[in-house]
Amino acid sequence: MRTALSKFAIALCVSAMPAPAFAACNTLSLCSCTASASGIALGSYDPFSPTPVTSSGTVTVECTLSVALAGSYDIALSTGSSGSFAPRTMVNGGSALNYNLYTSPALTQVWGDGTAGSAQVTRSFTALLFVSQTTNIYAEIPAGQNVAAGSYADTITVTVTY
Numbered sequence: 001m002r003t004a005l006s007k008f009a010i011a012l013c014v015s016a017m018p019a020p021a022f023a024a025c026n027t028l029s030l031c032s033c034t035a036s037a038s039g040i041a042l043g044s045y046d047p048f049s050p051t052p053v054t055s056s057g058t059v060t061v062e063c064t065l066s067v068a069l070a071g072s073y074d075i076a077l078s079t080g081s082s083g084s085f086a087p088r089t090m091v092n093g094g095s096a097l098n099y100n101l102y103t104s105p106a107l108t109q110v111w112g113d114g115t116a117g118s119a120q121v122t123r124s125f126t127a128l129l130f131v132s133q134t135t136n137i138y139a140e141i142p143a144g145q146n147v148a149a150g151s152y153a154d155t156i157t158v159t160v161t162y
Contacts, residue, residue: 031162033062033063037158063130072123077118084116086116102140103138123135
């Protein structure tokens with residue numbers, strides 16, 4: 001399922017993709033998962049401020065299970081319009097504003113698909129019939145970028161593999 005969710009600076013699209021990473025779910029059809037994401041509102045950016053702009057959003061994964069079991073799923077984020085994990089870019093016409101998405105509030109590990117120095121987030125669960133987990137996405141626009149005034153946006157695809 002792919003749903004576009006537009007909120008302020010970064011629009012998140014969601015795609016739940018079954019894969020061999022959680023074999024019990026696929027081969028025996030013991031579970032079904034859906035995902036949703038909130039947009040990330042980064043607000044106003046002041047190119048003269050020495051402070052980066054930070055914010056966060058969420059990805060929620062809900063799985064319905066037929067029997068009691070434990071499992072896990074991976075959450076990957078696309079590069080967006082930049083085609084690169086570091087940096088990602090939001091665009092406004094011909095202008096680009098660098099930013100990135102991270103796995104924790106420490107802003108040390110770029111969240112991607114596990115390639116090019118990025119990391120996926122893996123969540124584990126133990127449940128009887130239903131699991132609902134929300135994971136935070138942390139965003140930062142580095143300070144000191146000289147960009148034209150305007151509304152900047154990017155679209156990130158969130159892929160959940162279970």
